[in-house]
Amino acid sequence: MTRSSHLRINAPRRAARRSAFAAAGLPEPVSCHQRLRGPYSGVAPMLRAVVPEAYRRWPGLVDAHRIVLLYTVPELAEVIGQAPPSLVDDTPHEERTRYFGASLIRATSQGVITFLQEHARQLAGAAGAPGPVLTLAFDDADQAEPTEQEFLALLLRRADPEQLRIAVGTAAEPALPELAEALRHWTRPLPLPPLPVPPVEDPAAGEGGAAPRRSTEELARAHVWSEGTGDDPEELAGYAAAEPRLRARLHDERADELEAGADRGVLLGALPYHRERGSDPGGAGRRALRTALEISVAVGYSTATIDLGHRGRAVCDPELHQLDYCHFSAKAASALVPIGEPEECEAIYTELRRRYTLPRVQMTCSYALxxxxxRFFRPPDHEKALELANNARALAELETDPVLGPVYQVFQDNGLALIEMRRGHLDRSLRLVSDGIRRLDAELPGDRYLVHRTQLLHNRARVLVALGRIEEALADYAKLLAWDPAFVEYHTDRAALLRRQGDLPGALADYDRAIAVSAPLPELFYNRANLRDQLGDVAGALADLRYVLEMEPAETEARLNLTALLLELGEPGEAAELAAAGLQLRPEEPRLLCTAGSAAHALGEFDQARQAFDRALAVDAAFGPALVNRAVLSYEQGELDSAIGDLTAALELTGDDPDVLHNRGVALQEAGRHAEAVRDYGRALELPGADRAELLRRRAWCLTALGRAEAAEADLRACLDLGPGPDTAQLEQLLERLAADRSPLLSGPGSEGA
Structure with missing residues (x-):
């Protein structure tokens, strides 16, 4: 730990943990047990407590984070108002064909954490004097759904305990490695106070004696009413000892009680838990799990979708509940992809293909496979994909419904278009999506399957870009953004296209809008930082890159870009710190090692710089930048042969490069090897991007040293023709001297760095 720590309370019993929370003067913790409210069991009640005050005191802060707050807890709309409308939100469930995944949920958690940090800073600033920091307390973290475990891990790492202190209670080590590591690194343990010894129970005791022992039914009821989260040994034993019919009845009663006022959290957590354990798991349980599944899929809770899908499969009779069994299976399978489990996804779809002869099931499975x-297997197999997609397209022809028929067929054509694009058959891909757009426009009412239509148009825009038909692609993106301005990918795709076309302000405006309508996806800020840097907004670029690293320290590209900017700005100390932090995460990353060497070089720590360059080359002997940077260091220390050797090795790796040739020419010139230097300068002058003025000036010195006065005079004239520079007067004097007597020069240029 390198700063003031957050707190952790670890004890197998909840009572012991709660006693420790109280003894330390901490607030009553919220329980994160996933059986209560699903993926955000603890975060939701925490935000319900925090957001109203924040909105009352600084509504602008809440407005700036409205999208992530409402995505996490929709019921906050009663306090802060609705989120901006989006096409997906307004689409009927049965027509939705766009879903989100794990990366968006992680970004949403990051946005909520940013809000909490700023809220805590505002509170600290409003106090006017040091006071108690904002403290958030969570319990049952080891029983949290993986989405919430991820949230807690991010919160512990990012929150400054001096302003936002986090206390976390666990009964065991969390299953998510990221949270287990965060607890080890960012928290310190709190001692557990002794629990009071309970009085000995006497069933015969009268008034003033110990409470009578509870019956089995009372114990079981208490456990059920805890939504199955209780850890009282007697209640657990009573629940286990109760007759199955009694347990089922209790679960039914609790579910009935919860159902009337159930919000999203209850629908995801407690309600399906009780229904699948009640008297009708294959009926009421199946329906409750299906409802929870649809919510989870729509929001993008990948891990919860997998869990609910498998639980739904377990309560289904595969023959009696064929459609539900297929639906639970397919949604679980699809959710396995964004968490990096495509093989398990394939296994589920393959099982469905073996089990059922239903055309729609076979069509769906063939398309998904x-x-x-x-897209997802490495290496991809586009020919196998085409085989399966053709099968799906043939099965779609069997649908006779006048709306579903064209929808299914065009959907399969869209999949074929994607495969053809990846096979390099762009014209066929364009024809498939364009025909699909025309067919839906002709055969469907204008207000049906709007999301599917936008997907077709989006795919057409991408194919048009690949074909180089930029103006047509831009026209499609304009239609898409008018249709659904809240979909971030349209903004980012058009931004990339505008950037390619040289319209940097237009691209920046699209990235700004993408960030305004989205959770803070790191790639948005990374790409905007690059644009800001190109446009001269260095402060904005630095801010964006720092935010990326605050959210995701392992984002190496952002770290490299930030350190490069800092080195350009003359801030090698901060660059060195950033490189060192990156190497803690990726100790064998040659680019970070090279950056650490450049920062040490700028700080005058030459031995450390050389060690860093040597380590980078030990990891990757073909890493050119380390060779070049080590050569610069060697040149400055007078080790000309070493510098020339490294630059020669770099050129052998990369081929002719104007800067490397320039640098080797300088080293050769300093070593008195003027003829070789002239060759390097000449080769560099033939390449785009070369510093022509400097190369001509240096070649003139070398040509003079070789007695080639006329050639030197020509280089000097060419250099002066490029325009005035800091040494124009000196060059003019030298040119006059050469022209007068073509006498050799007595001295060369200063020993500028390579």
Whole structure:
């Protein structure tokens, strides 16, 4: 630990943990047990407590984070108002064909944490004097759904305990390694106070004696009413000892009680838990799990979708509940992809293909497997994907419904278009999506399947870009953004296209809008930082890159770009710290090692710089930048042969490069090897991006040293023709001297760095 710590309370019993929370003067913790409210069991009640005060005191802060707050807890709309509308939100469930995944949920958690940090800072600033920091307390973290475990891990790492202190209670080590590591690194343990010894129970005791022992039914009821989260040994034993019919009845009663006022959290957590353990798991349990599954899929809770899908499969009779069994299976399978489990996804779809002859099931599975083969398997197998997609397209022809028929067929054509694009058959891909757009426009009412239509148009825009038909692609993106301005990918795709076309302000405006309508996806800030840097907004670029690293320290590209900017700005100390922090995460990353060497070089720590360059080359002997930077260091220390050797090795790796040739020419010139230097300067002058003025000036010195006065005079004239520079007067004097007597020069240029 390198700063003031957050707190952890570890004890197998909840009573002991709660006693420790109280003894330390901490607030009553919220329980994160996933059986209560699903993925955000603890976060939701925490935000319900925090957000109203924040909105009352600084509504602008809440407005700035409205999207992530409402995505996490929709019921906050009663306090802060609705989120901006989006096409997906307004689409009927049965027509939705766009879903989100794990990366968006992680970004949403990051946005909520940013809000909490700023809220805590505002509170500290409003106090006017040091006071108690904002403290958030969570319990049952080891029983939290993986989404919330991830949230807690991010919160512990990012929150400054001097302003936002976090206390976390656990009964065991969390299953998520990221949270287990965060607890070890960012928290310190709190001692457990002794629990009071309970009085000995006497069933015959009268008034003033110990409470009578509870019956089995009372104990079981208490456990059920805890939503199955209780850890009282007697209640657990009573629940286990109760007759199965009694347990089922209790679960039914609790579910009935919860159902009337159930919000999203209850629908995801407690309600399906009780229904699948009640008297009708295959009926009421199946329906409750299906409801929870639809919510989870729509929001993008990948791990919860997998869990609910498997639980739904378990309560289904595969023959009596064929459609539900397939639905639970397919949604669980699809959710396995964003968490990096495509093989398990394939196994579920393959099982469905073996089990059922239903055309729609076979169609759906063939399509899903085709997308796996073309997009997610490594290496991809586009030919196998095409085989499966053709099968799906043929099965779609069997649908006779006048609306579903064209929808299914065009959907399969869209999948074929993706495969053909990846096979390099761009014209066929464009024809498939364009025909699909025309067909839906002709055969469907204008207000049906709007999301699907936007997906077709989006895919057409991408194919048009690949074909180089930029103006048509831009026209499609304009339609998409008018149709659904809240979908971030349209903004980012158009931004990339505008950037390619040289419209940097237009691209920046699209990234700004993407950030305004989205959770803080790191790639948005990374790309905007690059644009800001190109446009001269160095402060903005620094802010964006720092935010990326605050959210995701392992984002190496952002770290490298930030350190490069800092080195350009003359801030090698901070660059060195950033490189060192990156190497803690990736100790064998040659680019970070090279950056650490450059920062040490700028700080005058030459031995450390050389060690860093040597380590980078030990990891990757073909890493050119380390060779070049080590050569610069060697040149400055007078080790010319070493510098020339490293630059020669770099050129052998990369081929002719104007800067490397320039640097080797300088080293050769300093070593008195003027003829070789002239060759390097000449080769560099033939390449785009070369510093022509400096190369001509240096070659003139070398040519003079070789007695080639006329050639030197020509280089000097060419250099002066490029325009005035800091040494124009000196060059003019030298040119006059050469022209007068073509006498050799007595001295060369100063020993500028390579």
């Amino acid at each position: 085709a997308i796996l083969y073309t």
